[in-house]
Amino acid sequence: MFTVNKALLWAKNYLKECGLENTALEAEVLLAFCTKLDRVALYRQNERFLSPGEEENFRQMIKRRGQREPVAYLTGHKEFMSLDFLVNPAVLIPRPETELLVEKALEILNAKAFGVGQAVGLSEKILIVDVGTGSCAIAVSIAKYIKYPYEVYIYATEISPAALDVARLNAKRHGVAERIIFWQGDLLEPLKNQGCEGQISLITANLPYIPTIEIACLEPDVRLYEPHLALNGGKDGLDFYRRLISQGREFLRPGGYLLMEIDPAAINQISGLLNAAGWKFNVFLDLAGKERLIVAGQEV
Ligand SMILES: C[S@@+](CC[C@H](N)C(=O)[O-])C[C@H]1O[C@@H](n2cnc3c(N)ncnc32)[C@H](O)[C@@H]1O
Structure with missing residues (x-):
């Protein structure tokens, strides 16, 4: 029978043999999930024996992780903007770099920087659209953290009905x-x-941006488990940008903004599309110093 310590040791070695890197953290997260203890409690109770059910469950999870099933799909949860989101294979696992888009959206909203610099009246209704909402991580985070008490409504669109089911659960949960x-x-x-x-x-839009041909080269965790509908950006990865850049303006009010997460490698092509369509825009870097976000509008 495994104690907490022995279970962690076995799991770390097993995952290492499978070629994984963050083995200690992943083993702890999965053991915490199987034992319903938090990670601090695991340290405190490191000589505690696992029940037969816990041990069996943990062994199965570690084996699935060894086959590259993402930890977030195994546990059904992923943290984003310090909020706990439900996830399953119908939705992309929210990525930390997408927090930049949310932070920028909140900065704009909280500064009431609409109407080409005019302050928005507190009673005015603010309409936001989150395109390709997936787990609803972006829309829920904006709705949760928005500072001013004016009425904000978010339209969340999504092509996949299964993803929308998850999005609805997350909106309710929060x-x-x-x-x-x-x-x-x-x-x-x-x-x-x-x-x-x-x-x-x-x-706000974090849409699929991987060129179709590059999907086969992605890490197995992504390629084998995440929905290709959330990854495939068409032949050159730009299909959705072309369409959104052309459709977006019709819906924005004067002084409104289009926020798009981008693949840093596509910055020149996307800048070209925006310039050709007459948008003004700023580019923002993520924590790794890469061009990750575009904020476009008539005046930015
Ligand atoms: C890269 S994922 C991002 C999900 C979520 N916004 C996030 O940041 O975690 C792109 C999402 O767009 C959805 N999608 C793909 N094609 C779409 C389309 N034509 N219209 C609306 N949503 C679409 C996918 O199903 C997926 O949920």
């Missing part, structure tokens, strides 16, 4: 379901004929 309106459909299409033209203050 108490913001009443402020997020979900629409299944293609990019901004669901907003058409809804009176949204010229009404949207902010469009």
